[in-house]
Amino acid sequence: MERISPSGFSAKSLRSDTDSFTFNRVDAALCGVLVSAVLAMFWRVLFAGQMFFYRDILNQSYPEEKFVRQTLRRGALPLWNRYLNFGQPHLANPNSLFFYPTTLLIAWLPFPLAYSLHFVLHFAWMALGAYLLARQWGQSRLAALFAGAVFVLSGPVLSLGSFYNQIAAAAWIPWALLVTDRALRKSSARGWALLAAVFALQFLGGEPFTFIATFMLCFLYALHRNPSWKRVLSPPNRIVVMAFAAVSALALSLAAIQLIPGLNLLGDSLRGAVGMPYSQTTYWSLSPLSLLDMLMPAFFGPMFTTPSLWTTLLNFANRAYFPSLFIGFVPLFLAGVAWRGGSDRRRTFIGWAALALLLLSFGRFTPAFAFAYMIFPPLQLVRFPVKLLVPFALLVAILAGWGVDDLRQNNDALRARARKLLPLAKLLLGLVAITWVAAWIAPAGVMTLADGLLLWTSRVVGAPGYSPLPLGAPDYAAIYAVTIIRMRFPELLGFAFGTVIWLAAIPRGHRWAKSALPLAAAIALVELVTANYGANPTVPEWFYAYRAPVLEDFQPSPMPYRMGLLFGTSPLVSVTARQAQAILNFGEIPAAQNLSALAQSEFQERLLLEHGGMLEG
Secondary structure, eight states, rough: OOOBBBOOOHHHHHTTTTOOOOOOOOHHHHHHHHHHHHHTTTHHHHHEEEEEEETTTIIHHHHHHHHHHHHHHOOOOEEEETTTTTTTTSSSGGGOOOSSSHHHHHSOOOOOHHHHHHHHHHHHHHHHHHHHHHHHTTTOOOHHHHHHHHHHHHHHHGGGGGHHHHHHHHTTTHHHHHHHHHHOSSSSSSSHHHHHHHHHHHTTTOOHHHHHHHHHHHHHHHHSSSTTSSSSHHHHHHHHHHHHHHHHHHHHHHHHHHHHHHHHHHTHHHHHHHHHOOOTTSSSOOOOGHHHHSSTTTTTTTTTSOOOOOHHHTTTSSSSSSOOOOHHHHHHHHHHHHHSSOOHHHHHHHHHHHHHHHHHTTGGGHHHHHHHHHHHHGOOOOOOGGGGGHHHHHHHHHHHHHHHHHHHHHHHHHHHHHHHHHHHHHHHHHHHHHHHHHHHHHHHHHHHHHHHHHHHHHTOOOOOOOOOOTTTHHHHHHHHHHHHHHHHHHHHHHHHHHHHHHHHHHHTTTTHHHHHHHHHHHHHHHHHHHGGGGOEEEEEEEEEEEEEEOGGOOOOOOOOOOOOOOOOOOOOOOOOOOHHOOOOOOGGGGGGGGGGGHHHHHHHHHHHGGGGOOOOO
16 A cells, blocks of 8 residues: 555655755755855945945835844844834834844844845845755756756846845745645655744745745645645645645744734734725736846846836836846746656646746736735735746746756657747747837837837826826837837847757757757856846945934934925935936035946935935934
8 A cells, every 4th residue: 555644645646756855065066156156246245345225225124224233232122113204113013024033143243244144145045945946856956056046146036135024035935845845755744844934934034925925836836746636625635735724823823923013013004904905016016018128138228227218117107126027038948948848747837836926926917916816815915916026036947947957868858849849939039030120121010019018008007106108208118119129139039049940959869959058058147147237236335324414413302303294295206316416516425426326316315304214314
């Protein structure tokens, strides 16, 4: 009789794909390579006295963590933050991450180093988790190395240097899948207890959307691993449901020190009272047009300097949530090669899960998220479907690793798969070529199409606070679209043409088809590094500590100064670098002259009383 584990799976079925790997010195060395790559990407914040500053971390995360450090060093707990919004609970707020382990770094190490390490350590942790997950799922060391590198170097992941809490939660996604897989294999409850600990740490990371997405991804994966998963009420399915119910209960119990005060705080908030309105929940949704940014970096224009109307519109007339979305043609191609290939049933799940996450990340652009919003009430407590691009990037990276192993084998199964994929590659090549040629010989038609897409996007993103398109703007944006297609589509055309040649050569047994794989992988990684290196702009440490001389004229006060608007509307708008220089004489602050245009604008906002937040001084 076949042995059944307490998780409800037969030992034979769990071994049907691959056995667990044994971690050895070679794996350790390759993990060291991944960590070294992460350190190299962030050498400025580790060794050159630079700090992240883009988005929320400037006016919120940095001063809050500085407040935590000062309070702990006085021997007290940061129960109440009197400096923010006329005072509010701090320790009870999950976004403060007070009970998260890196708070120990904030308390013990020099603050600029501890603050930067919070980000860098999580990037390294994500890379290691992706590598070990790929190895656990049967990939070779080189394939797992490629998967880990693609994940941590992808645009959505590297963009997390702007979010103190989201990077903490996202770092546990590959580890949750890894521990879930191991828990399904083991016959003891230790694996499930470890999974509960992983979920508890992710919960303490203070990003509920990422926590919900990870939990559901692991739960659905466990159900799919069940040989009889199509029978909803089968005993193994019931066991999985009970196991995850126990895991969730244990995880929330382990995180109760943050959960209980957080629930009390939630009850006094808009989220807890009536839930987030759909327009707010889906404010940052991924436009389908942004898929071009996944294939070609900054296709619609640079994000930080002189952004085009397209970048402004696709980011909902606000700062980009993810400064980079770039993953690259090669990893996506390799993921497509691997999806339906091989005998590993995981590939089917990973492929469809990746597509589901991508579809949900479109938010208000499709009915999919609206349907999920109606049937899954917890979504009323979270925001921004675009966050789902991070687990999407992980699944694409894992599939790309399988694609590397498939192309290295070059067996009969791969040849048959190449023949099936060749028509799709030819179709892509034809569409890209037709679009590029049309931009030259029939620009009016392309402009008409671009104008329609622009206006459609404008209507979809018509959220509160969004300004209508300026008069004449669509015409200029359409001209820009034609120009950018002429300039950038040859890059996509080259990749599509290379794909057709490659897929046509595999069935014929050409040797170069196999030897071309290392070159393609190298091109993919070089593109990722060069395209995403600037996804996290930095400033010198003095940027945060600068104190305007005029503040010396203010008398000391036991309470912070406040500013409020009684009438009219708030002029809280971003300023350009040129406007900043017109308002502020950078000659009086020589160091500020060396700041980037983006940093100069942020520096100017720091010196405005209305933007002061709870920054020092």
